[in-house]
Amino acid sequence: MSDVKAKGEAHGCIVCGKLYQLYVVHDSRGEYIGSKIMSAGGKEVKGYGRPLVACERHSTEEVKRAADRVYGKPQEDDD
Numbered sequence: 001m002s003d004v005k006a007k008g009e010a011h012g013c014i015v016c017g018k019l020y021q022l023y024v025v026h027d028s029r030g031e032y033i034g035s036k037i038m039s040a041g042g043k044e045v046k047g048y049g050r051p052l053v054a055c056e057r058h059s060t061e062e063v064k065r066a067a068d069r070v071y072g073k074p075q076e077d078d079d
Contacts, residue, residue, distance in 0.1 A: 003027070003028040004025055004026070004027055004028070004033060005025070005026050005027075005028075006023050006024065006025045006026075007023070007024060008021060008022070008024075009022050009023075009024050009051065010022070011051055011053050012053075013042070013053060013054050013055045013058070014045055014053065014054050014063060014067050014070065015054055015055065015058045015063060015066045016055060016058070018041075018055055019039075020037055020039040020041075020042040020053045021037075021038040021039045022035045022037055022038060022039075022053060023036045023038060024051045032049055032050055032051065035051040035053075041056050041057070042054070042055060042056065043055075043056050045063055045067055046074075047074030048067055048071045048074055050071070052067060052071075054066075
């Protein structure tokens, strides 16, 4: 297994911009592995190959529309 590095970062909700604190994990090549939302009220947005967060109060459709608008369609997961 490769070395992984985690660091704290602040990211805004993909829909409204509210800030959340995240721990973001990258492998030794710098590729994104995953993240953990440390602030209350946030949820991870998966499938875009980068750390994304959204407020729990936003519907799944709102989050998908906002993420697709900014980053395109989600990547297929290899798992």
